[in-house]
Amino acid sequence: MNEHVENVAVKPALSFGFVVGATSLAFVVSQLDVSIVNIALPQISNSFKADVSELQWIVDAYTIAFAVLMLSAGGMADLLGAKRLFQLGMLIFGIASVGCGVAWNAPSLIGFRVLQGIGAAIMITSSLSILNQNFEHDKAQRGRAVAMWTAAGGVAIAAGPILGGLLMHVSNWRMIFFVNIPLCLLGLLLSIKLNESEKHPNKGFDIPGQFTWMLTITALIAAIIEWHHLGFNNPLIFGGIIFSVVMLLLFLYIEKKATSPILPLDLFSNSNFNVLVLLGMMLNFAYYGTVFVLSLYLQDVLHYSSLAAGMGFLPLTAGFVISNLISGKIMATHGTRLPIVIGLIIVTAGYAGLQIAHADTPYWHLFFPFITIPLGMGMAVPAMTTSILASVTKTRSGTASAVLNTTRQAAGATGVAVFGAMTNGGPLAIVKAISVSSLLSVAGLIIVGILIFKYLVPAKSAT
Structure with a gap:
C-alpha cells in the first residue's frame, strides 16, 4: 500500500454516499451497542443472577472504556492516519462482540464489554476524522456528511432496543452481540477503498x-x-x-x-468549543441514564415482554430519522445555531413529559416524551458536531472529535450510574427514578440552554 499522504479531497471513484456510508458503519455499531444492551438487561440478570450494580457495570464498562481511550484514539488518528485506525477499531470491536456473545458469567461479559469500548473509541474518532478531511474543502457538503453520519448513529441508538427485542424473541440475549460481526466485516471491506488521510506533524504519545x-x-x-x-x-x-x-x-x-498532550488545553480557549462540549455532555447524561431506567420501567413495572418493550422504543427511532434530516437542511440555510436552539427546546419539553410516567400509565400517554426527546436530540447533535469541527483546523479534527465524544461518553456513563442507582428497590423505586431523573434532565438542559444563548457564536463567524 502506498503510504504517502494524499490530497484529502474525495476522488472521482469515491462518491459522497460511499464515504459517508463506510464511515457511518463505525457510528452505527458503536451506538447500537450503547442501547441494544439495555433491553436485554432483565434477561441477562436472570441468566447470570446479576443485581442492579452488575447490570450498571455491563452497560458502563463499555462507555467507560470508550470515554477513557477516546482522547488517545483522537491523537492517534491525527498522528498515524485515520484510515488504519478505523480498520483496527473495526477489528477489535468485532472480536470483542464474539467474546460478549459467548460470555460465561457477568464478570466475563463486563470484561469483553471493556474491549468493545476500546474498539469503539478507536473507530469513532477515526471515522469522523475521515469525514472531516474528505469534505473539509466544502463546508456545505461537510455539514451534510456530518448530519448523515450523526443520523446513522442516532437511528442505531434508537433502534437498538427494537432490534434487541426482536433478536431475543427469536433467540436470546447473546444474539444482540453476534449481530455486530457482519457489520464489522462490511466496514473492514469498505474501508479498503477509502483514501489515506493527512497526519498531524506532532510526534509521540x-x-x-x-x-x-x-x-x-x-x-x-x-x-x-x-x-x-x-x-x-x-x-x-x-x-x-x-x-x-x-x-x-x-x-x-x-x-x-x-x-504532545492527548487533551490540548488550548482547544478550550474557544467559547464555541466549550459550550458545545457542555451541551454534548448534558444530552448524553440525560439520554443514556433515561434509556437505562425506561428499559427497566417497561419490563419490570409495566410488565412488557422484551419484544413489546423493544417496540415501545420505536418512536425514538422515528424521531431521530426525521430530525437529523431536518437539521442538515436548516444548517445549510441558517447555520448551526438555530437547529441547536430548536433542538434544546424540544428535548427539554420531552424530558418534562416523562413526569406523567406512573406504575399504571398507558403506553400512548408516553408517546409525547418518547417522540420529542429524539426529535430534539436529532435536531441539535448534527449542528453541534459540525460546529465543533468548524472551530479547529482539519489536522486537529481527530482530537477535537475525540474531546467531544470522550466527554459525551463519560457523561453518559455517569448518567447510567446516577439514574441507575435510583432504581434499586423494585418497581416503586423505578417509577420514582423516572420522576427525579427527568427533573434533573430538564434543569440541566435549561442551564446549558442559557449558556448556549449567551456564548454560542454562529459557525459562519466562528471560524
Whole structure:
C-alpha cells in the first residue's frame, strides 16, 4: 500500500454516499451497542443472577472504556492516519462482540464489554476524522456528511432496543452481540477503498496523561455505581471520589506540560468549543441514564415482554430519522445555531413529559416524551458536531472529535450510574427514578440552554 499522504479531497471513484456510508458503519455499531444492551438487561440478570450494580457495570464498562481511550484514539488518528485506525477499531470491536456473545458469567461479559469500548473509541474518532478531511474543502457538503453520519448513529441508538427485542424473541440475549460481526466485516471491506488521510506533524504519545485520565473516569463512575450498596461513608466511596478529583487535577497539570498532550488545553480557549462540549455532555447524561431506567420501567413495572418493550422504543427511532434530516437542511440555510436552539427546546419539553410516567400509565400517554426527546436530540447533535469541527483546523479534527465524544461518553456513563442507582428497590423505586431523573434532565438542559444563548457564536463567524 502506498503510504504517502494524499490530497484529502474525495476522488472521482469515491462518491459522497460511499464515504459517508463506510464511515457511518463505525457510528452505527458503536451506538447500537450503547442501547441494544439495555433491553436485554432483565434477561441477562436472570441468566447470570446479576443485581442492579452488575447490570450498571455491563452497560458502563463499555462507555467507560470508550470515554477513557477516546482522547488517545483522537491523537492517534491525527498522528498515524485515520484510515488504519478505523480498520483496527473495526477489528477489535468485532472480536470483542464474539467474546460478549459467548460470555460465561457477568464478570466475563463486563470484561469483553471493556474491549468493545476500546474498539469503539478507536473507530469513532477515526471515522469522523475521515469525514472531516474528505469534505473539509466544502463546508456545505461537510455539514451534510456530518448530519448523515450523526443520523446513522442516532437511528442505531434508537433502534437498538427494537432490534434487541426482536433478536431475543427469536433467540436470546447473546444474539444482540453476534449481530455486530457482519457489520464489522462490511466496514473492514469498505474501508479498503477509502483514501489515506493527512497526519498531524506532532510526534509521540502522552502515556502519563492517558493513565491519569483513565483513573479519573474509572474511579468516579465506580464510586457512583457502588454508592447504593456501600454507602457514602464507606472509605471506598468517598475515597474514590476524592481520588478521582486528585487525578483530574494531576491530569490537567500533565496536559499543560506535555509536548504532545492527548487533551490540548488550548482547544478550550474557544467559547464555541466549550459550550458545545457542555451541551454534548448534558444530552448524553440525560439520554443514556433515561434509556437505562425506561428499559427497566417497561419490563419490570409495566410488565412488557422484551419484544413489546423493544417496540415501545420505536418512536425514538422515528424521531431521530426525521430530525437529523431536518437539521442538515436548516444548517445549510441558517447555520448551526438555530437547529441547536430548536433542538434544546424540544428535548427539554420531552424530558418534562416523562413526569406523567406512573406504575399504571398507558403506553400512548408516553408517546409525547418518547417522540420529542429524539426529535430534539436529532435536531441539535448534527449542528453541534459540525460546529465543533468548524472551530479547529482539519489536522486537529481527530482530537477535537475525540474531546467531544470522550466527554459525551463519560457523561453518559455517569448518567447510567446516577439514574441507575435510583432504581434499586423494585418497581416503586423505578417509577420514582423516572420522576427525579427527568427533573434533573430538564434543569440541566435549561442551564446549558442559557449558556448556549449567551456564548454560542454562529459557525459562519466562528471560524
